[in-house]
Every structure is written in C-alpha cells, then in structure tokens.
Amino acid sequence: MQKIITPRLIPALIAVAFSGTASAAGFQLLEQNASGLGNAYAGSAAVADNASTIYYNPAGMTQLQNIEVSGGLTAVNTSFKYNNEGSTGLGALANSGNGGDGGDLGLIPNGYVSWAVSKDLYLGLGIGAPFGMRTKYDDRWVGAAQSTHFDIKTVNINPSIAYRVNDVVSIGGGLNWQHLEADYRRLTAVTASGVNSPLKLTLEDDSWGWNIGALFKLAPTTKLGVSYRSKMKYETTGKIEISGTLASNSSDAKADITLPDTFVMSLTHALSDKWELLGDVSWTGWSSIPKVDVIRASATRNGLFASGTNAQVLDTEFRDTWRVALGANYKLSSDWALKGGIAYDQTPVRDAATRLVSLPDNNRTWFSAGAQWKATKSTTLDVGATYLYLKDAKIDNNQVAQGRGRVTGTYEDSAWIFGGQLSMAF
Numbered sequence: 001m002q003k004i005i006t007p008r009l010i011p012a013l014i015a016v017a018f019s020g021t022a023s024a025a026g027f028q029l030l031e032q033n034a035s036g037l038g039n040a041y042a043g044s045a046a047v048a049d050n051a052s053t054i055y056y057n058p059a060g061m062t063q064l065q066n067i068e069v070s071g072g073l074t075a076v077n078t079s080f081k082y083n084n085e086g087s088t089g090l091g092a093l094a095n096s097g098n099g100g101d102g103g104d105l106g107l108i109p110n111g112y113v114s115w116a117v118s119k120d121l122y123l124g125l126g127i128g129a130p131f132g133m134r135t136k137y138d139d140r141w142v143g144a145a146q147s148t149h150f151d152i153k154t155v156n157i158n159p160s161i162a163y164r165v166n167d168v169v170s171i172g173g174g175l176n177w178q179h180l181e182a183d184y185r186r187l188t189a190v191t192a193s194g195v196n197s198p199l200k201l202t203l204e205d206d207s208w209g210w211n212i213g214a215l216f217k218l219a220p221t222t223k224l225g226v227s228y229r230s231k232m233k234y235e236t237t238g239k240i241e242i243s244g245t246l247a248s249n250s251s252d253a254k255a256d257i258t259l260p261d262t263f264v265m266s267l268t269h270a271l272s273d274k275w276e277l278l279g280d281v282s283w284t285g286w287s288s289i290p291k292v293d294v295i296r297a298s299a300t301r302n303g304l305f306a307s308g309t310n311a312q313v314l315d316t317e318f319r320d321t322w323r324v325a326l327g328a329n330y331k332l333s334s335d336w337a338l339k340g341g342i343a344y345d346q347t348p349v350r351d352a353a354t355r356l357v358s359l360p361d362n363n364r365t366w367f368s369a370g371a372q373w374k375a376t377k378s379t380t381l382d383v384g385a386t387y388l389y390l391k392d393a394k395i396d397n398n399q400v401a402q403g404r405g406r407v408t409g410t411y412e413d414s415a416w417i418f419g420g421q422l423s424m425a426f
Helices: 009-016 058-063 244-249
Strands: 067-084 105-116 121-128 133-136 149-164 169-187 198-219 222-229 232-242 251-259 262-270 275-284 292-296 310-314 321-331 336-345 364-376 379-390 393-398 406-425
Touching: 058 121, 058 149, 058 169, 058 198, 058 222, 121 169, 169 232, 169 251, 198 251, 232 244, 321 364
Parallel strands: none
Antiparallel strands: 067 105, 067 406, 105 121, 121 149, 133 149, 149 169, 169 198, 198 222, 198 232, 222 262, 232 251, 251 292, 262 275, 275 321, 292 310, 321 336, 336 364, 364 379, 379 406, 393 406
C-alpha cells in the first residue's frame, strides 16, 4: 500500500472523499454505498448484492461473480437551526444573532472492486469516507467563542480478502488505511468591549486498522451476517493560527484521538419470490472519545505559552450507542424492485451540558425509500432517499471560565439524504 498512497495522492483522495455532513449519529457516515440507503441500511452485513459488501462485511464477496465493480455518490443536506434561550457571559457577542443555519451540503463518494481468485477465494478493494461532518455558522453569533466552523474529513482505503469455508459459512477480513483532517475555528475570547482575534486549528494524521466479518447461509432464503471494524488511533499534528491582535499566540499543535470501533449483526430473509425482509442491530464505541486535549507542540512567539501546555479541551464525554433498522424489498418484475426502511439511531451526546455547538447532535429516526433497476444482466442501478427526523436538541454548554460564554438554547435539526449506486459484474 505504501507504493499506492503517495504524498501527492493523499490531497487528491481527501478532495474526492469529501465528507461534509454527518448523517449517522455523532459524525459517523453509514453511506459507504447508496444501494443500502433505500432500506435505511437494514441488513447491511448480510445483503452482499454488490462489491460494496467489502466495507459492510468482506465475507459477502463470496456471494459475488468473478469480477464486480461498484461506485456511488451520496448527497447529505443537514440543517442545524439554533434558538437562543438566555445564553450568558457573551460580552460583545450578546445579541449578535443565532448564527444562521449551521448545516451544510456534503457529498460522499465510494468505490469498490472484487475479484474471484478461485471458486472459494476472493480479493477486494474499497475506498470511502466512514467519518465526517461540517458545521458552519456566521462569523459573529452568540456561540462564536465556542465555534464558528468545524470540519472533519476522512478517506479510508480497505484491501480485503474472503474465503468460502463451505456452503454455509464464509469469512473475510481486511486492512484499513485511513487519513483524517480536522479544521476547527472560533473567536479566541469574548470581552465587554469587543471580540478578540479569530482562531483556526488544523490537525491531520494517518492511521491503520482492521475489519473482519462472517456470513452464514442459514437456509436458501435466509442469511446472517456479522462484522466488526476496529478503532482508529490518531496522533494528529497541525497548527493553531490566530490572526489580528493575538497573532503572537499562534503555535504548532497536537492531539490524540481514537475513532470508535463498530459491531454489526444483520439478517435477510426472503418471504416469497416477491418479498424480502432485512434487519440490522449495530453498536458503536463512541466512549473512545471522552475528550480531546489540544496541546501546544511549540512555544508561542510572545513566550506566554510554553510547548506542552494545554491549548484547549473539547469535552465531548461521548457514550457508546446502538442503532436498529428494519427494511423490506418488493420485486415488481425481473428488472425492478422497490425498497423501504426505518431505523432508530442513538446519539453519543449525553445531555445538554455536554452538547457542543460544533456537534449539535441528537437521537434520530430514518425514513427511507428507494428503487433498484437491473438495466442488463450484469448492470444494476440503485437509488435511494432518506429523511432524518431529529428531536429538538437542548444545549447548555458552560465555558464562561474559559472566556467562551455559556450557550443556552435549543437546536432544530433535520437532514435529507439522496444517493445513487452503479454496480457491474463481469
């Protein structure tokens, strides 16, 4: 892989795998294909109907033909509208507005290829963006000292292998090389007389992880899939850049962050030639991010802060979460099928006190629909759409002691997701 991942290629991959807005809880992106979108990703580890199974369960490659390729694009449009309800300690930012809509439009591409080396041995390669988000507010608003812009991008390259043990059991696994970039911006401090200089924190790093899966054909009409993806541990480095009057406080920066591991168990069952049911239960270990300590990796030019001192703590206090999904497919004809699904997705945010303006997340319900068209014997097109309903999210984040005010209010959150996937077999 080192021969493939060159320094020149990394920025290009980040640009392609732009992951702008989180759709699953936290900042996880389930949209590693668009073919599962119409089912709310129910049955994700058991479906195995195109090469994108490489991400959800690599063992599913044993269900594919000699060579298969699959690629897709998903658009996620989020809305985060804040209503102020008595925020305090804002200084000059008092009455400066609610920040506009903090949501944004993001595009999430994916690409996969699988190859049958023999009757029972398969190799594959997948590229996607499993984590990402963006919130962007007005430059001046009541929460600007806590965040005006927060952007996380990842790209994941996943070489995989699968083996058919017998007619019932298949197993698979893969390595994951992942690159992360983060961009966080805020106003440095709030006073009664004015607002100090804007701050920009940028961090990036690469990490290696792994994933495994198994697929069980319990009956001709029933499949059970289980899969696990490991944590991704980063030792990010970057810059704290402050403009204006406090520019001399700029420095190098570093922060350790561990992105969560995930476990999925899925089931598909064909009721008849027309109807198929799908189910999914998944767990995400978000408690791997109890907080993020941003450390100065060099002294500031004015000598006020030494290397190794703490620049800021992001108190996420995330909890582990569960997601459940149910879906169904209806075969209209030999060429067309309709899809539907519903899912409930827990947020890792514990309560209003730990909810961040940069991540105003809450529990969500997925309402999904889609269609599949077999254009030819070897070519399939899937389209899907989802509306995410989120409960209003209360926030009462008190950072007065750090000079960033106490943001108190309610977020009205929602999102739409649209996607398409083209799959071909050879």
